[in-house]
Amino acid sequence: xxxxxxPGEITLNVFITVxxxxxxxxxxxxxxxxxxxxxxxxxxxxxxxxxxxAPAGFRTYAYEWVLSDKEIWxxxxxxxxxxxxxxxxxxTLTSLGAYFLTRKDCMWHKxxxxxxxxxxxxxGGMIPFFLTVKDLGLYDSLFxxxxxxxxxxxxxxxxxxxxxxxxxxxxxxxxxxxxxHFTILFRIFIPLSLPAMAVMLLYxxxxxxxxxxxxxxxxxxxxxxxxQLILRNMLIMGSNLxxxxxxxxxxxxxxxxxxxxxxxxxxxxxxxYPFLQKYFVGGLMIGSLKE
Amino acid sequence: xxxxxxxxxYRWLYIMLIxxxxxYLIFKVYPAAYLVIAFQDYWPTTGITGSxxxxxxxxxxxxxGTATFSFWQLFSNTLILAVYNLIFYFPVPIILALLLNEVKxxxxxxxxxxxxxxxxxxxxxxxxxxxxxxxxSTGLVNKFLTQAGRPNIAPLMDPxxxxxxxxxxxxxxxxxxxxxxxxxALSGVDEQLYEAAVVDGANRWKQLWHITFxxxxxTIITLFILRMGSFMDTGFEQIYLMSNSKNRxxxxxxxxxxxxxxxxxxxxxxxxxxxxxxxxxSLILVISTNKIANLVGEEGVY
Numbered sequence: 001x002x003x004x005x006x007p008g009e010i011t012l013n014v015f016i017t018v019x020x021x022x023x024x025x026x027x028x029x030x031x032x033x034x035x036x037x038x039x040x041x042x043x044x045x046x047x048x049x050x051x052x053x054a055p056a057g058f059r060t061y062a063y064e065w066v067l068s069d070k071e072i073w074x075x076x077x078x079x080x081x082x083x084x085x086x087x088x089x090x091x092t093l094t095s096l097g098a099y100f101l102t103r104k105d106c107m108w109h110k111x112x113x114x115x116x117x118x119x120x121x122x123x124g125g126m127i128p129f130f131l132t133v134k135d136l137g138l139y140d141s142l143f144x145x146x147x148x149x150x151x152x153x154x155x156x157x158x159x160x161x162x163x164x165x166x167x168x169x170x171x172x173x174x175x176x177x178x179x180x181h182f183t184i185l186f187r188i189f190i191p192l193s194l195p196a197m198a199v200m201l202l203y204x205x206x207x208x209x210x211x212x213x214x215x216x217x218x219x220x221x222x223x224x225x226x227x228q229l230i231l232r233n234m235l236i237m238g239s240n241l242x243x244x245x246x247x248x249x250x251x252x253x254x255x256x257x258x259x260x261x262x263x264x265x266x267x268x269x270x271x272x273y274p275f276l277q278k279y280f281v282g283g284l285m286i287g288s289l290k291e
Numbered sequence: 292x293x294x295x296x297x298x299x300x301y302r303w304l305y306i307m308l309i310x311x312x313x314x315y316l317i318f319k320v321y322p323a324a325y326l327v328i329a330f331q332d333y334w335p336t337t338g339i340t341g342s343x344x345x346x347x348x349x350x351x352x353x354x355x356g357t358a359t360f361s362f363w364q365l366f367s368n369t370l371i372l373a374v375y376n377l378i379f380y381f382p383v384p385i386i387l388a389l390l391l392n393e394v395k396x397x398x399x400x401x402x403x404x405x406x407x408x409x410x411x412x413x414x415x416x417x418x419x420x421x422x423x424x425x426x427x428s429t430g431l432v433n434k435f436l437t438q439a440g441r442p443n444i445a446p447l448m449d450p451x452x453x454x455x456x457x458x459x460x461x462x463x464x465x466x467x468x469x470x471x472x473x474x475x476a477l478s479g480v481d482e483q484l485y486e487a488a489v490v491d492g493a494n495r496w497k498q499l500w501h502i503t504f505x506x507x508x509x510t511i512i513t514l515f516i517l518r519m520g521s522f523m524d525t526g527f528e529q530i531y532l533m534s535n536s537k538n539r540x541x542x543x544x545x546x547x548x549x550x551x552x553x554x555x556x557x558x559x560x561x562x563x564x565x566x567x568x569x570x571x572x573s574l575i576l577v578i579s580t581n582k583i584a585n586l587v588g589e590e591g592v593y
Contacts, residue, residue: 012495016393023387024406027467030421031409033431037424046429049438097311106301107294112312119319121520125566126546127553128325131335132318151314181303210414212528217554228416235420236532251429258424262417269412277405 031266038062038259042249045256061253062260071234072264075227078142082226083208086146090204091197093150098159099185120153130217144218145211145226155203162196163189198279202272209269231265234258329564335557349564360548369544372457372530373522379458381518384469385511391470392477392503393495407467415528418464422456422533423447453538460529476510477503512589520577523569545569 033052037045041057048056066072100106101113123129129148138144166189174184190197212228219225235258298305324339329349331342356362387407394400410418425431426446433443446452484502493501527546534542543551545565553562 006494009495012393016390019390020394020399020403024403026463027406027410030425034421034424049434051431051435093310093314096307097314100304100308100311103301103304106304108308112308115320116315119315122323122570123319124322124326125563125570126549127559127563127566128322128328129318130554131325131328131559132322134335136317147314148318150318151311156311181307185307206412210412210416212414212416212532216531217550228414231414231416231420232532235416236423255424255427255429258420262420262424266413266417273409273412274405277408 031263031270034259034262038256038263040252040256042252042256045252046249062256063264065257066260066264071222071225071230072227072261074223075225075230078224079209079227082142082145082211083205086149086208087201087204089146089150090152091200094152094156094159094200094204095185095190095197097151097156098163099181099189101156101160102163103181116153116156126217133218139218140220140224142219142224142226145208145214148214149207149211152204152207155200159193159196159200162193166192195279198276202276202279205272206269227265231261234261326563326567328560329567331560333560333563335559345560349561350568352561353565353568360543364540365543365545365548368541369523369525372454372525372544375454375458376461376525377518377522380461380466381515383462383466385473385507387466388470388473388477388507389499389503391474393499404467404470407470409467410464411468413464415532418460419529419532422460447535448537450538450541453533453541457529457533460533461526472514473507473510476507480506509589512584516577516580516584519580520573522576523573 036052036055039055039058039060039062040048040052041059044056101109101116103109124132133139133144133148136147138147170188171184174188179187210228211226212232215226215229219229327339328342330344330346331339332345332348333339333342354362391400391403394403413421423430426444427433428443428445432446436443446456480502485498488498488502523545525544525546527550530542530544531547531550534547549562549565549569552558552565
């Protein structure tokens with residue numbers, strides 16, 4: 001189609017472009033600013049006025065401080081444990097559940113589907129949930145961050161929608177050849193749903209990485225603190241920041257360290273983000289179009 | 292088909308069902324049993340069976356208030372934040388999606404999208420940490436004010452700033468991500484409609500009003516009704532992390548108070564009653580919004 005561009009249309013396009021560039025900068029700049037601050041020299045940072053477009057000076061002290069801090073490493077280790085074990089549990093339970101939900105001819109299919117949908121809208125709330133986890137003996141255990149969030153109903157329905165787009169004839173041919181449901185799931189459904197599995201990996205993974213609430217209510221021992229708990233204590237409460245140099249630029253040193261902490265704790269997500277981006281948008285589209 | 296035969300025929304399928312069903316029974320159904328403690332004076336040592344029944348006393352206590360809170364303060368704090376979010380946050384993803392939809396060059400559109408989705412992946416700890424660094428005494432905002440020759444500010448210590456900050460943070464974090472569902476609805480619009488409109492002489496505004504907007508109207512209404520369902524969930528993590536001694540009178544909402552009473556002070560019965568009260572309000576809100584949507588001729592969610 002050949003577009004005739006009127007002056008009004010051109011103005012509109014320019015207007016939209018300007019807004020979009022501005023918005024992108026608003027989204028991106030806070031992170032860039034943290035990077036600049038984390039590499040800045042305290043005195044130059046102190047003297048700096050206005051927006052920053054590069055680090056004020058250059059030094060890596062903040063990163064040395066963060067990476068030599070024991071608590072940060074403890075947090076990293078615990079969070080990593082929760083992510084690795086959590087993802088195995090998440091993906092196993094979610095794909096088994098999603099597979100069951102696609103088998104409509106099976107008895108109990110309907111009542112179980114209804115049960116799941118009901119739990120999406122009604123929940124016992126914070127305290128019954130807390131008491132349940134306590135009853136299970138998971139209080140102050142890292143498994144309290146794994147089992148209670150093993151299935152997200154939303155993710156399971158998303159995966160089911162994806163499974164449903166696989167032709168039923170494939171299932172029938174396996175059944176005729178004497179294969180069972182495990183063969184269908186692991187040999188056909190999962191290999192054919194890799195984009196959807198990537199979305200699951202991303203959603204659950206980011207969820208584990210960022211989870212704060214469950215860690216706050218269940219984890220009490222310091223050696224079991226996850227990264228987000230430690231970040232909160234250091235970034236917001238400002239505790240445990242024993243900086244050697246008690247100089248006039250003390251506040252700037254602390255600021256650089258906090259910025260470095262933000263960067264160090266966000267880098268893993270920023271690294272996988274570009275690779276998974278094409279999948280997660282696609283995955284969400286499947287869910288929203290089919291439901 | 293008799294049960295035993297079904298069990299034999301679908302045995303592997305039922306084995307596959309076990310982990311999922313166990314999850315729902317343990318973490319979704321079992322907690323519901325604990326709702327009865329709202330009508331008890333529950334002590335973990337005596338359990339549900341051994342605790343004294345007190346009828347609606349815990350609910351009465353909600354309205355009466357306690358030494359540390361008054362019901363109306365809690366209720367209005369929650370309500371005001373929810374209304375702020377509804378007015379100032381809810382329209383932003385819609386506007387953003389409509390703008391993104393007008394960007395016709397694909398590469399450019401993708402680049403903008405990947406930037407506006409990014410904040411969604413930051414945790415609240417990091418985000419609130421960012422805000423502290425930005426608004427702190429030596430933060431970017433004060434650097435800027437100093438440069439402009441204006442007095443410095445301390446918004447984090449000023450209760451007046453609490454609500455605006457909550458809304459701004461929510462917009463920054465989620466508005467970009469929130470566009471996805473609208474963009475999905477918009478991607479379903481037939482290009483031919485626009486072509487036909489151009490032939491008929493409709494300009495971009497008319498196309499927007501008569502083609503694009505109707506395409507997402509259903510999505511807007513659905514999301515609005517769903518949002519009413521979580522109206523009272525003000526986002527525990529954000530509020531909890533943003534609250535400090537200075538803004539306590541404004542930042543105490545249902546969720547944070549339930550946490551304070553139930554988990555920190557172990558007043559299980561009272562906090563469960565508070566949770567039930569909150570759920571009832573949410574339920575009323577969803578049902579009535581859905582009714583209103585139906586009355587004005589929209590589909591609603593059920």
